[in-house]
Amino acid sequence: MGETLGLLGFGPDGWGDELAAGAWLTLRLALATLPFGLTIGFLAALGRNSGSRWLRVPGSIFTTLFRGLPELLTLLIVYYGGQMLLSRVFGLFGEGQVEVSAFVAGMVALGLVFAAYASEVFLGAFRAISRGQYEAARALGLGRFSTMRLVIFPQLIRLALPGLANLWLVLLKDTSLVSVIALNDLLRQTSVAVRGTKEPFLFYLVACLIYLFLSAVSSVGVEGIERWANRGMRRS
């Protein structure tokens, strides 16, 4: 028993530092994906909410596409497709092979999936804001951009937060798929440790517990952000 637990220790005999490095990469990937996904998701929601068909239709297609495809497939298409596309583009300038960073590919693919779901959350939040808010802002002489920035956006955040928090937890779990494209995230590092120790059950269980821990810490963080976003609301 002591020997088995020693495998989880840090240092040359233990795999603890490898797992920690993997968990750190998982966290970094999720954090890097977040702003990218939020921005595209918000833009897609703006598009779908707009009066122009030329913005509404692409927005809807984007959402349907990335909500319908398996995340794993999206990831591989972005990774291999990006590689081929860039090779062709750089080929024009006489450069040879181009390597797409697995981290960036993972970030883009997970970001697109996140954005598709986030646009749905934002759209729901937009619809929950009453017309009167826009009319009042107009009556105060605010322009379209100022209305969005000062009136709509702060309310939008509060309304969208629970949905977005859920998506963050989904994102954290989806990062495990990047282990397929040879990125040394938590799950891949675990697989490396399994190959070294022949203790698959122990190590995959520990990996699961680390994911659980990351989710639990996130939940605490989300609660804090929610309290901040609701600071202007009356407490019931």
Added chain:
Amino acid sequence: MNAELFERYGLRMLDGLVVTVELVVISVTLGALLALPIALARTSPSRLLRGVSFAYVGFFRGTPMLAQLFLVYYGSGQFRGALESVGLWWLFRDAFFCCIFTFTLNTAAYQSEILRGAMASVPRGQSEAAWALGLRGAVVLFRVILPQALIVALRPLGNEVILMIKGSAVASIVTVYDIMGVADLAFARSFNLSVYLWAAVLYLVLVETLSRVWAVFERRLGAHLAVSAARS
């Protein structure tokens, strides 16, 4: 479209479609059967049952399905002796079975949460009225509470099935030839990205078909509600 590539892998892709559908239908059905007892355990008066079901649901919802699959597929090898002695080893040796096993446990956790929420949405007066009529335990559950809860649960259950269709793609990582598995194989041999695009089309068709069918379901099963809503 590359005709030679299509000739070689087109039919295999359809076989993959069948495997994906099998994975989803079997695990969602078995998961539904497990979900009810788990949902009941979550609200049971027994602290032990509540604690165990809470930990179960938390574990399966809080960890990636891919990690769960590895835990079952690779982890079961460590218990070979024990599994052989109870005659179950031949099952866990099979990747397809490991996928069904993992997906079932996973979706059971999500479905039990949906069911629990839906049952909580049925007004208390319903079960009180049933008790007052002299109905007992199982009859109240199956004849009064569940029929009303299932209508509420219908939409989130549809979403869960869609998530399973997409999530089942991880089966390809443990050598199951579902849509994704066949696409991986074809890509590894041809380096032609279009095989992934065919797979994308198949998944989109599956998901879109399911959401259409589900919409019809919802209209049919909720027909009486729409009428009463219109009246009030």
